[in-house]
Amino acid sequence: MTTKNENSGTKTESFRVERRDDGVAVVLMDVPGVTMNTLNARFADEFDALFGELSAADDVRAIVFASGKADSFIAGADISMLEAAKTAADATEISQRGQGALNRVEALGKPVVAAIHGPCLGGGLEVALACHARVASDHRKTKLGLPEVQLGLLPGAGGTQRLPRLIGVQKALDLMLTGKQIDSKRAKRMGLVDEVVPNAILLDVAIETAQKLAGREAGDEQGGHMHLPDADELQELALTKNPLGRKVLFDQAEKQLRAKTRGNYPAPEKILEAVRTGLADGFDAGLEAERRLFGELTVSPEAAALMSIFFATTALKKDSGVDDEKVTARPVTKVGMLGAGLMGGGIAYVTSSIAKVPVRIKDRDHDGVLRGLRYVREIVDKRLERRRITKLDADRLMTMISGTTSYDGLGDAEIIIEAVFEDIELKHRVLRDTEAATGKETIFASNTSSLPITRIAEGSAHPETVIGMHYFSPVHKMPLLEIITTEATADWVTATCVALGKAQGKTVIVVRDGVGFYTTRILAPFMNEAAHLLSEGAAVDRIDDALMDFGYPVGPIKLTDEVGIDVGAKVGKILLAEFGERMQAPAGIDKLVQDDRKGRKNGRGFYLYGDDKKGERVVDESVYTLLGVKPNNKVPSAEIAERCTLQMVNEAIHCLGEGILRSPRDGDIGAIFGLGFPPFRGGPFRYVDTVGAKQVLERVEHYRDRYGARFEPAPLLVEKARGGATFY
């Protein structure tokens, strides 16, 4: 290997340069004061100046661009920079500066090789794309992707143009429209990176590649052999190089997109437009479209909402869950899991496989224990099948779980989570048994979905250790964990459970105890309003479609089938007893339960569940007869969506006003991640801020005048409307 010339280093605020004797300059990006590199407002200017200097330097033949951080290449653009953009033109200018800087790298006249280790996302991948070759480490932390779409944006530094040219339109669209992140092996397979090597030799290989490219350009090497296109490439050519092929490709993509987004998300459509323009009218026209559309998206309300979710989840990652900063989480080395059913199995999985904390599951009998173990094994096997983990990993993960039918081996667990049947006497019994088998400071966390934690804690000898950990089904897929504290719960207990939840991969909100906590409480009036609409004659599928058009992933009636009509009815009664009129179900809805309709689980619900009806939704028309209604189109879809949504929003405001929620932020995240509130609307509180509290109050009062007390506005909504105030 050639030696480094230490004396000729250049240094700017974010970059260090090592000029080597062999003519390769190694640029290391190292933004001061942060662990991850991001592209900030100064990036384009600094980067430009640096590459200008390297371009002019006669002794530099080639450049390697790498990160000076331990485990991050560039995690993306610093999106707080975009908050400074007040108009579309401002944002277009930001994009244009980025495009300009990267165009100059591409046209530098000297080869630039990206050495990628750690996250290489968004603007980071766009930097790598502008380089002439990419070498990536095989490390699991190395991830490549363009996640802009998830923030309601598009890649604005040439990504929409360079990616399709490098890997083909179809693969590029898949990456850009989903925002997914891929590992370096997959990136190599799709041609996104040229080589994958262990991190230990990443820089050496990148330097060698740079030397080779420099040599080739200087004519040292013969310029390659003739390349014959393979079948994939031929198809790609047919689709992109001729206008008709392009039309077919983009029409198809747009149709699929529309079916998914129902027109609610402008970013994916604009990504298509930028790519299509670039293919039809050339690279420069593509860049022009890209920056113009980037500008439009940046100031769109959808992007504002999606970015607010990003900021909220980032803030939650740092939130200990308690206000006292001195309180810290205690270490958890073992978790006991009581009840290994649907929820217990899922919780055991995220604890052992994601948080990597050993779990001991206890069920009533061996069959129960076995069911739990099998549940975990199945998820692990699926990940193995998809090559997310190795056989060795899978076996190792399974050794983290053991099972028992007694309390043996639970004494040294710091947290016991219970997910036994929903029955207060049973919960009290397992609580007493747990306390007899464990220490005074063992945390007892209940996954109850409807019993107040305070009631469960009544059976405890040390209620400060009792808390709620409310997971959502299926546990390994649903992102939210709602932690419920009582008046007695100790802060260290809360902080310890929040830390465990985060380690399990969850976004965690902490709410105060009360009937229905937060999520169940706001879901109930939403589903209840759908039942009222149904009893007024709105058709099952019209109700669901209206809410899906509004942006929910499933409609409320379908959701009732999924949750269980019996469960919904039971919880509804509990909420009615606590909150009165506004939770009142329409007369006649009990007939469904009496008809043994439990929803999907017994194949009898609002929809038909035949064997071969996979994915197809067919309404079971006999529900109309049962309810004594004739479906009609009297209530417009917009009203259906608005009524259900306002019920959820109004109840969320009650929760904030009563101190169930710690902040509007938690309320928005809980509704979006737990219940599927439309992300592009930013959550119930952001929704009110966007529409205006005064306008929302007017709508709620309008419905109250028509439908009565269940639309009585929450006091805090009235207050906000009167004061012209916002939640944020």
Ligand code: NAI
């Ligand atoms: P499940 O019926 O699938 O599982 C309950 C398990 O508890 C069974 O394996 C049963 O054998 C076991 N069990 C019963 N008595 C026991 C005892 N004394 N000791 C140890 N194990 C015992 O029920 P699922 O759906 O998992 O629900 C469990 C809890 O989670 C309930 O409180 C439920 O309200 C709550 N929950 C359920 C959600 C869901 O979507 N299913 C969502 C959120 C919470």
